[in-house]
Amino acid sequence: MKKPIFKMFLLTALLAGLYSCNSSDEVSSKSPEASTFKIINVTTHDGRPFSTGNTKTSLTGKYVDNPGGGVMMQAFYWDVPSGGNWWNTVGTKVTAWGNAGIGSIWLPPASKAQNGAFSMGYDPTDYFDFGDYNQNGSVETRFGSKTELVNLITKAHAENMKVYADIVINHNSGGASESNPFTGTNTWTNFTGIASGKFKRTYADFYKNSFGNNDEGAFGGFPDLCHAAPNVQDWLWKRTDGVGKYYKNTMKFDGWRFDYVKGFGSWVVRDWNANVGGFSVGELWDSNVNILNDWANNANSSVFDFACYYKMNDAFDGNNLNLLTDDMMWKRNPYKAVTFVTNHDTDEIWAKELAYAYILTHEGYPTIFYRDYEEWLNKAKLNNLIWIHNNKATGNTSILYADNDEYIARRNGYNGNPGLVVYINNSTATLERWIQTNWSSKQIKDFTGNSTWYPTTQGDQWVKIQCPPKSYTVWSLNI
Structure with missing residues (x-):
């Protein structure tokens, strides 16, 4: 599969506004909203807290060696x-x-x-x-x-x-x-x-x-x-x-x-x-x-990864995305975790599109169920997520924000691949949030097409992103 052609953007102060979150005005300094950025209390499996500043990394810190690592x-x-x-x-x-x-x-x-x-x-x-x-x-x-x-x-x-x-x-x-x-x-x-x-x-x-x-x-x-x-x-x-x-x-x-x-x-x-x-x-x-x-x-x-399966069921169907910060097999050892949304034996998750957005942007070896792909869900959306997984989902995982309705995580990239930021919104309203990326003064875009924003990250790597209701967006460098 061919990668997108790299495009160079020569941004001046005048042009910077063209690539803002709302395509009309760039934020010149960190919004006060950023100061309310939530720090998630994630601990290792033996109870030790992480100490990673404003983000919380996955339990292993390991990366998938090749883009995506397979579906x-x-x-x-x-x-x-x-x-x-x-x-x-x-x-x-x-x-x-x-x-x-x-x-x-x-x-x-x-x-x-x-x-x-x-x-x-x-x-x-x-x-x-x-x-x-x-x-x-x-x-x-x-x-x-x-x-x-x-x-x-x-x-x-x-x-x-x-x-x-x-x-x-x-x-x-x-x-x-x-x-x-x-x-x-x-x-x-x-x-x-x-x-x-x-x-x-x-x-x-x-x-x-x-x-x-x-x-x-x-x-x-x-x-x-x-x-x-x-x-x-x-x-x-x-x-x-x-x-x-x-x-x-x-x-x-x-x-x-x-x-x-x-x-x-x-x-x-x-x-x-x-x-x-x-x-x-x-x-x-x-x-x-x-x-x-x-x-x-x-x-x-x-x-x-049945631990992940049951946490997703409770999180998406129970409207408590905080549960996605809990321990799962992919966080213990992504190389030995096969993630899934449903299979021939069990089919409990109703919010399947959100669940697939989760496993196809996170570490582990994701599985797609035949009937979900061929009969029940939107194949074009699944194909898009498969492409994102294979081309963008690299590096270890940092959970940036979670509450009942929202979950935001960052794949930190590896070997020249910039990684991604996934935003899952389980509420009935369009939501926006400031988050910290790994990209300074770079234009990013949503590779799902669910958002039309083309924001530019600030010099300190912060940026405002959005997500439609009951949906997801996946952000990475616009290259």
């Missing part, structure tokens, strides 16, 4: 149309997504599950049946055939997009009944008859067994896979022809979204990553940022 598309939703056409449907989108600046797509579980052509894949039976074996009532999966999946991955790679597989390894479903000496009953744990003939498993590979009665958690009454079992480790991540390496080296997946990681130890994802490689993110459904951060560090993996 992920969740390329499905719950109960996408059955009939085996989903891989082809997504295939028709990837070129446009790539042109819009999407850098990766997350696909649903791709292998055959118990409900065959009607399953969303979260009840896996045969990890090596991608829609090419006649089992569980169908040849194709709900999403299509193996050939169609390979074509989709190939097409995405041609658009320089990475493809992430949804990996469900906590539980299995669709096995045959067998006598289980550890339970004294029959259990549905015999997977020796799977059509691919790969990763055969029996009761010895599920809890309870010789390794114990249980691990971190079972799910939905499904047989709980035992990752301590050598056969399970071998077939999931150790063997060159096992699940992880086959998905990566043969199917050409670039990374993993691990489902329900509360159900097994973080060491499982850590060992998978060490043996297989590729990007990984865990679904750890918990709003406690300490739990998220500990898991991410122990698993050596990214994690979905």
Whole structure:
């Protein structure tokens, strides 16, 4: 994507007024309004206050090394149309997504599950049946055939997009009944008859067994896979022809979204990553940022920022933007935080445009939900925010102002990229505020088009910006 052409502005005292907030009169000295600039009481996670003058920096002070750092598309939703056409449907989108600046797509579980052509894949039976074996009532999966999946991955790679597989390894479903000496009953744990003939498993590979009665958690009454079992480790991540390496080296997946990681130890994802490689993110459904951060560090993996998700829900829908100053995973470690507004499991935030403005201007790895992008929201506005993320959202974060209705933050830029200032207004009136930038005597503009102002920052870097009601503006140098 081409960057805007740099323009030089020779400003004289006479011309300075032309580039003021209201395009008619420049402020020659700091307005009294600036003296009421609010200092936010933000502390580190261990309670120590920041001491950064009039602004409060993010908890890490880290930056995203390249402009934007990437945007992920969740390329499905719950109960996408059955009939085996989903891989082809997504295939028709990837070129446009790539042109819009999407850098990766997350696909649903791709292998055959118990409900065959009607399953969303979260009840896996045969990890090596991608829609090419006649089992569980169908040849194709709900999403299509193996050939169609390979074509989709190939097409995405041609658009320089990475493809992430949804990996469900906590539980299995669709096995045959067998006598289980550890339970004294029959259990549905015999997977020796799977059509691919790969990763055969029996009761010895599920809890309870010789390794114990249980691990971190079972799910939905499904047989709980035992990752301590050598056969399970071998077939999931150790063997060159096992699940992880086959998905990566043969199917050409670039990374993993691990489902329900509360159900097994973080060491499982850590060992998978060490043996297989590729990007990984865990679904750890918990709003406690300490739990998220500990898991991410122990698993050596990214994690979905549920702390951010729930804070955004309370802030935007509860009309309390002060909550956006609270602790979140992206503030602890932006390199391991995957932010999102909604997904196939949860859709609680009503003020979605404001939430997307938040995650696409802040640190972390933002995710866009398929239905938000393709069906429910304004695609042009999302494309604009993706462009802003990829081209302007660099550097660490300083929160400049927050109250019930307003939130203003600054990305401080990196390696010649000037960064940005985002202003979110959740009130019913147009608002204006003086803020301090990193730019002295520079003209700035709103890159969303929601404001027509072209203000010039003062010599001390202060400037007045505005934001329409229930909207957002994103300011940066007018170059």
